[in-house]
Amino acid sequence: MAELSPVIPQELMTDILLRLPVKSVGKFRCVSKPWRSLLSDPLFIKAHLNLHLHDPQNFIFISFKDYNALRITNLATIISTSSDSFDNAGVSRKLPLLENLLYPKIVGSCNGLVLVLEERLRKNWMVLFLDVGLGGDSFPDKEQVPGPDTAYLINPTTMELVKLPSRPYSWEALNNGDGFGYDSSNDDYKFVTLSRNHDPVAEPASSSDAFLDVFSVKSRTWKRIDSLPCDLQIGPGVWLNGAIHWLALFDDSLIVAFDLISEEFKPLPGPNTTIPPHQGGSYFRTRKLVVLGGCLAMTVVDDQENLPRHEIDI
Amino acid sequence: MIVLNSSDGATFEVEESVAVQSQTIKHMIEDNCADTSIPLPNVNGVTLARVLEYIKKHAEAKDDEEGLKSFDAEFVKVDQASLFEIILAANYLDIKGLLDLTCQTVADQIKDLTVEEVRAIFNIMNDFTPEEEAKLRNDHAWAFE
Numbered sequence: 001m002a003e004l005s006p007v008i009p010q011e012l013m014t015d016i017l018l019r020l021p022v023k024s025v026g027k028f029r030c031v032s033k034p035w036r037s038l039l040s041d042p043l044f045i046k047a048h049l050n051l052h053l054h055d056p057q058n059f060i061f062i063s064f065k066d067y068n069a070l071r072i073t074n075l076a077t078i079i080s081t082s083s084d085s086f087d088n089a090g091v092s093r094k095l096p097l098l099e100n101l102l103y104p105k106i107v108g109s110c111n112g113l114v115l116v117l118e119e120r121l122r123k124n125w126m127v128l129f130l131d132v133g134l135g136g137d138s139f140p141d142k143e144q145v146p147g148p149d150t151a152y153l154i155n156p157t158t159m160e161l162v163k164l165p166s167r168p169y170s171w172e173a174l175n176n177g178d179g180f181g182y183d184s185s186n187d188d189y190k191f192v193t194l195s196r197n198h199d200p201v202a203e204p205a206s207s208s209d210a211f212l213d214v215f216s217v218k219s220r221t222w223k224r225i226d227s228l229p230c231d232l233q234i235g236p237g238v239w240l241n242g243a244i245h246w247l248a249l250f251d252d253s254l255i256v257a258f259d260l261i262s263e264e265f266k267p268l269p270g271p272n273t274t275i276p277p278h279q280g281g282s283y284f285r286t287r288k289l290v291v292l293g294g295c296l297a298m299t300v301v302d303d304q305e306n307l308p309r310h311e312i313d314i
Numbered sequence: 315m316i317v318l319n320s321s322d323g324a325t326f327e328v329e330e331s332v333a334v335q336s337q338t339i340k341h342m343i344e345d346n347c348a349d350t351s352i353p354l355p356n357v358n359g360v361t362l363a364r365v366l367e368y369i370k371k372h373a374e375a376k377d378d379e380e381g382l383k384s385f386d387a388e389f390v391k392v393d394q395a396s397l398f399e400i401i402l403a404a405n406y407l408d409i410k411g412l413l414d415l416t417c418q419t420v421a422d423q424i425k426d427l428t429v430e431e432v433r434a435i436f437n438i439m440n441d442f443t444p445e446e447e448a449k450l451r452n453d454h455a456w457a458f459e
Contacts (some may be wrong), residue, residue, distance in 0.1 A: 005394050005395040005398045005435075005437075006395070006398050006399055006402055007437075008398055008401065008402070008436070009402075012401060012402075012405055012417065013436075015413075015417045016417045016420050016424075017421070019417060019418055019421035019422075020421050020424075021425055022457075023456075023457045023459075024424070024425040024426070024457070025457075026454045026456065026457030027429060027454065027458060028429065028432060029450065029454060029457075030429045030442070030447060030450045030451055030454065031429050031432055031433055031438055031440075032433070032438050032439065032440060032441050033441050033442065035438070036450070157456060158454075158456060159456055
């Protein structure tokens, strides 16, 4: 009975509340005004994140409407407390705003936030091409307005969504490798885009053709870094341990990490691998960086053999 | 051996090596305040007995992880008032393991309760107007699913 229990002082109450799962924190903001203040305080939220960052796996699950992944229909957080069961503590939401995005690309996720890019500009030429080929009525929205790519930072648990200013886009840049991560020293989230001005296959590759754009959510500004240490494989950047990682182009033994705090590039030795080097010519080899169990891993898929092979690094 | 006096006059004897799991007691011993006995005016006899049971078990079965886990699970199966008393004692005596255990227990017990039930447990008054509360619940609809 409540009357017999001693009163728990504020600091102990905070200790208890920090241990609550996210859903309960949101729910208990409705208990009273003091609780609402405490549970909404950025310091509390930061402490809560740090406490739960390494809890048994929390997943963000995204479902797409159709095969071509043109629309996102559902964004859900699922919390698993063991390897084969899921807790009801997760949140599943349809996100109407996301459903209206054309060609959404999930750049990455970090600390429970997801960065989604709407790639209008880059996809416009593709739409035109298919338009001609298929008679022009296979895409639902004919009136895509060409415009710069727009990025959205989303918290799938609370459904909060922030639109970020678009990056300085170069018409020559053919493709991009995007990454998203957290700068712990400045308490800032950063969105980076690796771009190249020339097609490396058609012309001799040169590291001066590639550049990195860095966006700081805190200062809401873009910054360009022109000098890269070597030629990088343009593809998604993988965030781990405070840096975003890319593979070096044509060089299996090198991984390059972009440190989000110092905003500098650092080379990392690639994995010791028993995979034979690419023979050249008849088949495609695709190498990709992923995060597996808290470590950086590289997958290698050779078209001809159709066998993915994995190496673990770091 | 160290002698501890509770707020209501009960006396307990415990080995120094066990007692120093309490940082508070440890500092009192180091500062030479522990000549005859240590007064603990913030902890009553019943609660102190329970706390001593905890630190004795954790001293003697230090390496038995499984055993301690099941001991801890049984240990917190007490009524709410007693649990809160143990939290306050663990805080005053600065026993980290016991404080973590009891705070986590309370968190686990309340996490699925309704807002009204939580107000009842902690004797909290609802100071929202009905409109304010309705809006807040609406803004946090994701938390009530």
